[in-house]
Amino acid sequence: MHETLLAVAPAFHFRDVVFSHGWLRLPPYQWDDEAGILSRLDRLPSGSVARTEIRDTPEGLLVRTEAEPEHAAARARWMLALDEDFSGFHALCEGEPHLARAAERGQGRILRCPTAWEDLVKTLFSVNTTWRQTIAMTTHLVNHYGASHPSGAAAFPDPEVVARIDPQELQERCRVGYRAGVLSAIAREVADGRLDLERLKSVSLEEAEAGLLAIRGIGPYAAANMLMLLGHYDHLPVDSWFRKTVRDAWFNGESTPDRKMVEAFDRFRPYRTLVYLFYDWEGAMRREVWEGTVG
DNA sequence: TTCCAGGGGTAGA
């Protein structure tokens, strides 16, 4: 195994990034909670499949990989957003009790996949379905079509591979429902070079958003989720989870139009998504209950 | 059987 040590920001907490949202539960990510090791399999440019492990040490993040260590280190930096500056967000947290923890712990980094392609497919699998089914769809896709590692597990399939699969077969083997046609179309466009998802990492917010919304099957929620994963933190992914969380904490559990709930985040521009992700919702809800009891 | 889940597309106002 090759080892690389990566420097991190002073107030960096590995587990906070790993558990920033649900991506950790989607293969090929694996998490060893006891050892505190995040690992995954990736198909490398050379064609081989290598395991990469990341764990925290007092000296920094240790990246261990079976091959192409420079490539693995670059992937890790992107996956954990190590090169991003969150000082603006932390300054915004000042004076906001339920964001104090976020500032103290240096939060703001969100776990993402090495490629925008993988993030987009997983986002598509999270649309209009249960989280359990999102995990099942991703697991089926990886197990059936991902390049396999000697260990028997597999990497996330490349778009070229998915592009060659008949949509009906995709539906039957991966249980992705109506998403089969959308997934197939996206894979073919990426494979043909008509759609450059990696480019979205380096363009402006406006261009990234327009590019995402132009993809059939990607609406406001999915685009906002992708923008967050691309490093733009001001488009709220309004889904059923968002609605329940905000309604319960800020609107006394009463039915509230999306517009009103989004407006409640106005004062947190341009970091609304980070506030949504790292706000101490439990603390806010306990306070509601306490005030209600006393009042 | 019905309802809903970490919504999207379309038509019409």
Place this chain on the structure above:
DNA sequence: TCTACCCATGGA
């Protein structure tokens, strides 16, 4: 720009 309505699949 906003709303109403229909669409899709699998599981509880």
